Amino acid sequence: MSCGEPHETDCSEVLDHLYELLDGEMPDGDCTKFEVHFEECSPCLEMYGLEQAVKKLVKRCCGSDDVPSDLRSKVMGRIDLIRAGHPVPDEDVTVGGPESPDRE
Ligand SMILES: [Zn+2]
Numbered sequence: 586m587s588c589g590e591p592h593e594t595d596c597s598e599v600l601d602h603l604y605e606l607l608d609g610e611m612p613d614g615d616c617t618k619f620e621v622h623f624e625e626c627s628p629c630l631e632m633y634g635l636e637q638a639v640k641k642l643v644k645r646c647c648g649s650d651d652v653p654s655d656l657r658s659k660v661m662g663r664i665d666l667i668r669a670g671h672p673v674p675d676e677d678v679t680v681g682g683p684e685s686p687d688r689e
């Protein structure tokens with residue numbers, strides 16, 4: 586996926602490193618690079634905002650910094666859909682997340 590504008594940092598690179606960025610595991614130099622990209626590229630900024638919201642929600646609900654792996658994979662699946670150019674179902678990924686019992 587792309588907003589059609591050329592960027593110094595590729596959109597896919599930004600999305601690949603979203604979690605490192607959110608977890609603060611990114612070297613300062615790279616952070617700046619991605620921040621510049623978010624300023625130029627609203628689809629990526631939106632994605633970053635979604636991830637941030639999920640992380641905040643998880644922190645509030647579970648008192649933990651760790652995003653449950655099932656929720657993380659849900660979000661990653663959504664990112665993959667967007668990247669593949671598919672329309673994303675208008676479903677809130679945070680619903681039925683950390684608080685709901687595992688019904689497998
Ligand atoms: Zn982008």
